[in-house]
Amino acid sequence: MLCSRLLLLILVFTPVLVLAHTDISETIKALTKRIETEPTADLYYQRATEFRALQEKIHAIEDLESALKIEPHNRHALVALVQLYETDKRAKALISRYQKFAKNQEEKFEAHYLLASHNAKLGLFEKACSQCDALHLIRPNEDPALDLFHAGLLLKLRRPNKAASILKKSLTRTKSIVVRNNWIDAALTAGQAKAVLPIIREELSSSRFRSSWLIRRARASLILKKKDAAQADLRKALVEIAPRINSERPDFTLIADRGLIHALMGNKTRAIHDLEILKKSGYSPDAYRLLSSALAEQ
DSSP: OHHHHHHHHHHHTSOOOOSOHHHHHHHHHHHHHHHHHSOOHHHHHHHHHHHHHTTOHHHHHHHHHHHHHHOTTOHHHHHHHHHHHTTSHHHHHHHHHHHHHOOSHHHHHHHHHHHHHHHHHTTOHHHHHHHHHHHHHHOOSOOSHHHHHHHHHHHHTTOHHHHHHHHHHHHHHHOOHHHHHHHHHHHHHTTOHHHHHHHHHHHHHHOSSOHHHHHHHHHHHHHTTOHHHHHHHHHHHHHHHGGGOOSSSOOHHHHHHHHHHHHHHTOHHHHHHHHHHHHHHTOOGGGGHHHHHHHHTO
16 A cells, blocks of 8 residues: 555654664675665665664765665655655655655555645645645545544644544545544544544543553543543543663653643643653654643643
8 A cells, every 4th residue: 555655654754762783783794785786766765764773864865865766766765865854855855756756556656645744844824735635536445544644733733623634534434543533532632522532431431551541531421521530530541651761761651641641630730741741752753643632732
């Protein structure tokens, strides 16, 4: 699926904790030998991927640029380089190049998706949203990635009702658990507690780890003006989360949940503390959007 491949490329070029530094270094050495003998765009792309795993962005960019000198229309190298350039104006030039040589429906979709993503990074959410509307019309598959991206933009624009509507339609079509959970969160942001409470209750009756669902039920309770019930669920969620957080290598998803609990309970100082941890970690702001929004409302 196209969106999945595009997102895979994005994930490949996202900073990760390197656990096998020696192995990666050896792979780079082997690729370097092959490049010295007979350089190809694919070899440069492979080595760029390894450099990115080591968080050596400059070397990764150099290799991707070398790949594109050999094959100016190499999609993998182009997409990866756009991701590394981030908000740099060179990213826009590469996207324009892709749009010009894109021939089939999938290539055109991917090029326009890149442009929408680039505009979102620049903070041009309205523009990116309009581009998503166009992308829905030429969508070549049933992948939910575009729906999730579009809904995220709408939430940034404070249009939770529309975001929830897009995700609900996507859920009907894809049956994706990821889409379902995002729809529930968007619906709660839109104040649609009654629409999602049955699912929340079902998950609470069967889930091994219940904290995220307790938080969702607490959000629903707050919408329904049931403050005591909300506070009880938030306390239970906090008790469950506490022993699961490793102080040396914390799970930032749990930090985001803990911060949201504190924010919903009115513990602003503790919520801000967790928000600062998340900001310093480099964790995606989208992953702690609910925490940021909860604090902004106080």
